[in-house]
Amino acid sequence: MAETADRDRRKVLEALEPGQVCKGVVSSIEGFGAFVDIGGFDGLVNVAELSWAHVDAVSDVVEVGQEVAIVVLGVDMEREQASLSLKALCPDPLEEFARGQFGRVIPGRVERVVRIGAFVMLHENFAGLVPIHELAARDADEPESVLQHGDEVMVEVVDINLYRRRILLSLRS
Incomplete structure (x- = not known):
């Protein structure tokens, strides 16, 4: 079961490309950013990528369970990580x-x-x-x-x- 979930997460990660716009759901909030579930894979929206405005608390911008549109900034296949951005969809x-x-x-x-x-x-x-x-x-x-x-x-x-x-x-x- 865990092996199938790992394989599915890896497939999602392999399909992500920098610049791609996706929808996901905020799965957790940390002091340094928010994790967004994209089809079973959690990518990170760093606090600096949440908004063009200064962000005091991640929870001021997003909440767990919220559906969001994000831009894929980068994918690290070796570490199995993806960096995401909310602010990239808004004009600077x-x-x-x-x-x-x-x-x-x-x-x-x-x-x-x-x-x-x-x-x-x-x-x-x-x-x-x-x-x-x-x-x-x-x-x-x-x-x-x-x-x-x-x-x-x-x-x-x-x-x-x-x-x-x-x-x-x-x-x-």
């Missing part, structure tokens, strides 16, 4: 942001002031960095001399690196 909010906001001056709120500059929250899912040399018309030695946590500011979106998921901002404009 950073790409949408880049199309509409690159080069524009937009409002934001200072979230954190650090030695290298200040992080400004621009959208519920991401913040950008105003490097120290972009804080003022004159170079500031201490970022705290120009901005404080909670300050509402207008910043120019001067660079967006979609691969590294980084936004560069300026107060100079």
